[in-house]
Amino acid sequence: MARKAAGRPPKETLSLWTREQARLKACVVDRDTEAWQGDPAFSGLQRVGGVDVSFVKGDSVSACASLVVLSYPELKVVYEESRMVSLTAPYVSGFLAFREVPFLADAVRRLQAKEPGLMPQVILVDGNGVLHHRGFGVACHLGVLTGLPCIGVAKKLLHVDGLENNALHKEKIQLLQAGGDSFPLTGSSGTVLGMALRSHDRSTKPLYISVGHKMGLETAVRLTHRCCRFRIPEPVRQVGGHGVWQGGRAPLLPTIFPS
DNA sequence: GCGACAG
């Protein structure tokens, strides 16, 4: 039975959330903190995590919160967990974390309890880090709550601080020739909020990478590129596959299937 | 007033 999402929260809630973001933002570390991050080949990096919340068709409350851990550099799944959850907060641009992060942090806690040796050394998060209205997107939020290095990986440019997917931006995208090419996303304030990254040779549409926690931007971009077999980095792509299929059913087998 | 706006 599909339930309706709550409407836009009252302004009191949004101001509470805004204050919480400001409080936690003070804990963000936006530079490399781990030895492997400075290594050209990331030697010492063995586990990369991915998290995602996927949805049930026609239901804005029921969702599937998933966490995967992949080996590095092989990018093979070594841990996976999915759990059906009931979302309480609605989606509001700029406050995505209040909808998704509690369930993602829970998944990390369960991993810590069950298989602490498989704890990822970094998590790729579907969404932004400091590329955010108040410099504290979902990747920062999860990073601060878990203490783990996190990277924000967004598929669309969040319009913030003057950043816009306009003609000039599209021109810059055209100049990205090969996988790994990138350009800085500089806001009107002069701050570099993130990088647009061509994630592999045959992908036109860039990813928008920003610092989440305990990692510098250049390292975040370099690692994201190393995790891309296709446009979407493997940790995020794999975790999506563990979510709910369209309508909550497995895909139909082909009509003609040689069995 | 209306659309835009990470997921």
Add this chain to the structure above:
DNA sequence: ATCTTGTCGC
């Protein structure tokens, strides 16, 4: 996020 058909390319 999800709703959807065709279409192009490997």
